Amino acid sequence: MVERTLTLMAVHAHPDDEATSTGGVLARYAAEGVTTVLVTCTDGRCGDGPGGVKPGDPGHDPASVVAMRQAELEASCAALKVAHLETLGYADSGMMGWPTNDLPGSFWTTPVDEAADRLAELIRRYRPDVVVTYDENGFYGHPDHIQAHRITMAAVAKTDIPAKVYWTTVPRTAFAEFGKIMQEMGVEWAEPDEPQPQLGLPDEEISTWVDTRAYGGQKFDALATHASQTENIFFLQLGRERFTELMGMETFVRVRDTTDAPLPEDDLFAGLR
Numbered sequence: 001m002v003e004r005t006l007t008l009m010a011v012h013a014h015p016d017d018e019a020t021s022t023g024g025v026l027a028r029y030a031a032e033g034v035t036t037v038l039v040t041c042t043d044g045r046c047g048d049g050p051g052g053v054k055p056g057d058p059g060h061d062p063a064s065v066v067a068m069r070q071a072e073l074e075a076s077c078a079a080l081k082v083a084h085l086e087t088l089g090y091a092d093s094g095m096m097g098w099p100t101n102d103l104p105g106s107f108w109t110t111p112v113d114e115a116a117d118r119l120a121e122l123i124r125r126y127r128p129d130v131v132v133t134y135d136e137n138g139f140y141g142h143p144d145h146i147q148a149h150r151i152t153m154a155a156v157a158k159t160d161i162p163a164k165v166y167w168t169t170v171p172r173t174a175f176a177e178f179g180k181i182m183q184e185m186g187v188e189w190a191e192p193d194e195p196q197p198q199l200g201l202p203d204e205e206i207s208t209w210v211d212t213r214a215y216g217g218q219k220f221d222a223l224a225t226h227a228s229q230t231e232n233i234f235f236l237q238l239g240r241e242r243f244t245e246l247m248g249m250e251t252f253v254r255v256r257d258t259t260d261a262p263l264p265e266d267d268l269f270a271g272l273r
């Protein structure tokens, strides 16, 4: 019998999302011999530019932002030992409500079916056993994250190949812990002015808890490659050890499963090996 290696595919919206929400599982499963594939849907052009110039400000040149973020993405993949990086190259749509949402070529205005066909082709090529993406709100409502969710679910339906599909999530208890640590460190932690919809899930609704603390250093290094983006600096201020403490457990909701592996589980590949 020929042994086929297991394959994990993570579908993300922007360069840097792979590090924050799935850096641990990408590093851990690569170390365990799993073939890892990262699909990044957009080019990140609405991010901060070289020298910290903000989108919309004079001197924010989308082409140079894209080039910088592509190089950062490749360095992040090297840190996480991602075997295959695939970029779909759609234009970053910016935050919900930005005029960039509706620009031609934006990921948000791309018909779901069209982008899903391209992703389905990658699923047929790599035949992932496990696919990971965001929930239907893209975790926090960013249009590109919502779109990544939509095209992933459509591509999975078109191909019927992955045995398991997961959505990333964060336990509510982790948010509380995060706020506490930030306060202790004296890091400026702006409470939103308006009440926000609750992010993450109560612990009991989380199906899958993957311990990636042994790979916290790699996850930190991957995030550090994206230090050009202000929101990431926030996490880097924690330092390696506390970052690992806080971000070392990666959590998911299992939404498709053909293995009948009992829940809760501690391995995305439970039932497959």
Ligand SMILES: [Zn+2]
Residues within 6 Å of the ligand: 013, 014, 017, 142, 145
């Ligand atoms: Zn993102």
